[in-house]
Amino acid sequence: MTHVDLDDLADLVLDPDATPDSVREHVESCPECTDRLAALFDVRRLTSGEPLVAPPARVREQVLAQVNDVPGDAPVRPVPLQVAAPPPEVARPRRRVPVWAAGLAAGVALVAGLGLGRTTLDDATTPGRDAPEAVVAAADLTALDSTAGRGVARAVESDDTITLRVQASELGGEDGFHEVWLINVDGERMVALGVLADGDAGEFQVPRGLLDEGYLVVDISVEPDDGDPTHSGVSLARGELV
Amino acid sequence: MNVPPVEQTPVLLDRRAPRRYVDGVVTGVRDFEEEQDDVVRSLAARLVEGDESALEAVYDRWSALIHTYALRALGDAHDAEEVTQQVFVAAWRSRHTLTPSPSALPAWLVGIARHKVADVRAARARDAGRLAAAVALPEVRHAEEQSKDDEVAERLVVRQAVEELPDPRRTIVLLAFWEELSHAEIAEKVGLPLGTVKSHVRRGLIKLHQQLEGVRHDSRRP
Ligand SMILES: [Zn+2]
Numbered sequence: 001m002t003h004v005d006l007d008d009l010a011d012l013v014l015d016p017d018a019t020p021d022s023v024r025e026h027v028e029s030c031p032e033c034t035d036r037l038a039a040l041f042d043v044r045r046l047t048s049g050e051p052l053v054a055p056p057a058r059v060r061e062q063v064l065a066q067v068n069d070v071p072g073d074a075p076v077r078p079v080p081l082q083v084a085a086p087p088p089e090v091a092r093p094r095r096r097v098p099v100w101a102a103g104l105a106a107g108v109a110l111v112a113g114l115g116l117g118r119t120t121l122d123d124a125t126t127p128g129r130d131a132p133e134a135v136v137a138a139a140d141l142t143a144l145d146s147t148a149g150r151g152v153a154r155a156v157e158s159d160d161t162i163t164l165r166v167q168a169s170e171l172g173g174e175d176g177f178h179e180v181w182l183i184n185v186d187g188e189r190m191v192a193l194g195v196l197a198d199g200d201a202g203e204f205q206v207p208r209g210l211l212d213e214g215y216l217v218v219d220i221s222v223e224p225d226d227g228d229p230t231h232s233g234v235s236l237a238r239g240e241l242v
Numbered sequence: 243m244n245v246p247p248v249e250q251t252p253v254l255l256d257r258r259a260p261r262r263y264v265d266g267v268v269t270g271v272r273d274f275e276e277e278q279d280d281v282v283r284s285l286a287a288r289l290v291e292g293d294e295s296a297l298e299a300v301y302d303r304w305s306a307l308i309h310t311y312a313l314r315a316l317g318d319a320h321d322a323e324e325v326t327q328q329v330f331v332a333a334w335r336s337r338h339t340l341t342p343s344p345s346a347l348p349a350w351l352v353g354i355a356r357h358k359v360a361d362v363r364a365a366r367a368r369d370a371g372r373l374a375a376a377v378a379l380p381e382v383r384h385a386e387e388q389s390k391d392d393e394v395a396e397r398l399v400v401r402q403a404v405e406e407l408p409d410p411r412r413t414i415v416l417l418a419f420w421e422e423l424s425h426a427e428i429a430e431k432v433g434l435p436l437g438t439v440k441s442h443v444r445r446g447l448i449k450l451h452q453q454l455e456g457v458r459h460d461s462r463r464p
Pocket residue numbers: 002003004026027030031032033034
């Protein structure tokens with residue numbers, strides 16, 4: 001049997017009274033034509049609402065700036081937070097209740113206080129020790145509200161331990177100390193590695209399992225000296241280990 | 243927190259004085275539609291190859307759709323801007339995953355936007371300390387928001403499809419479906435015979451249907 005063509009089905013939507021009975025009878029007895037007719041009615045139902053609203057011009061500039069930031073689109077350069085970009089709510093600095101802190105309060109796993117080994121600053125400033133080491137991952141750190149560089153973090157492996165070497169830059173002169181965190185790419189868990197005690201460099205031993213579990217986002221926060229062990233919510237730099 | 247003022251540029255319905263169109267435009271439209279599909283197909287291909295000017299063209303064509311979607315779904319101008327930005331940057335970075343077909347491109351962008359919107363919602367839920375609740379009722383919450391979002395997205399996809407119709411079809415379809423004018427009123431307004439107006443409305447509805455089906459189909463792809 002021949003189906004009703006799309007034009008006639010459209011007329012059934014637009015001007016049902018003018019539709020010949022033969023068309024109507026066929027549609028009523030044909031599931032396929034009934035489906036197509038329903039789809040057309042659906043379109044008609046969806047034709048309402050306000051017009052599209054173009055974003056402000058600055059959004060276009062920001063997009064192109066971020067894209068141009070990767071010259072020649074060379075895949076070798078790690079792009080911070082490419083996959084696990086933090087939701088904008090997280091990325092906004094200076095929120096009173098940071099997302100993660102709220103998560104922590106709600107009992108989301110926090111791996112702080114595991115006694116993560118932390119080497120002394122002296123070690124941090126004397127690279128090139130005896131054991132051969134290999135960089136297993138690196139993160140370009142950037143500001144959160146722009147792509148401005150904020151240094152680099154490297155995860156190096158030697159003798160079966162992972163050491164995260166952080167060399168930050170331009171963290172600003174805000175009061176407080178700089179603390180290094182690893183945030184899980186699930187955006188829900190984080191662990192404190194320690195404080196950048198002197199200047200912008202520091203070195204932290206990390207259990208290998210953490211990286212495997214997805215704790216890949218290096219974050220540097222500024223922390224007020226208030227004894228509160230949770231993240232202040234003010235991040236100065238961030239980047240994903242890749 | 244102060245949300246910066248938004249310089250919104252609505253894409254308004256053309257309310258200029260009714261123009262008189264010569265009859266016979268109906269025949270040329272078929273070619274126009276095919277041409278449009280080719281344009282989108284080659285745009286997608288250029289994007290996949292890493293042509294930045296293609297990204298600009300893609301942005302210029304679909305940023306209003308994505309931005310309006312984010313705005314409706316999130317109800318916050320700042321978040322909507324942020325999501326729009328993330329969507330196009332993510333589109334560029336994952337362009338290799340795009341299959342160049344006319345409806346795949348917008349479907350793909352809307353798909354990315356859905357994820358970004360979900361990210362913002364998840365962050366808000368956690369931020370408000372509602373994590374426990376969000377964990378307890380993920381399906382209900384998710385399904386409700388999802389179907390609302392889908393409806394918003396489809397409405398906007400249809401609106402985008404109208405905007406892309408060649409005139410006078412675009413104007414006629416807007417008058418018929420959005421302004422709810424009768425075919426006779428439209429004929430009067432645009433100065434075309436009633437039969438021509440009907441034909442434009444019919445072809446317009448079918449085109450919107452095809453565009454929507456294409457986006458629906460491509461959205462379902464993994
Ligand atoms: Zn049939």
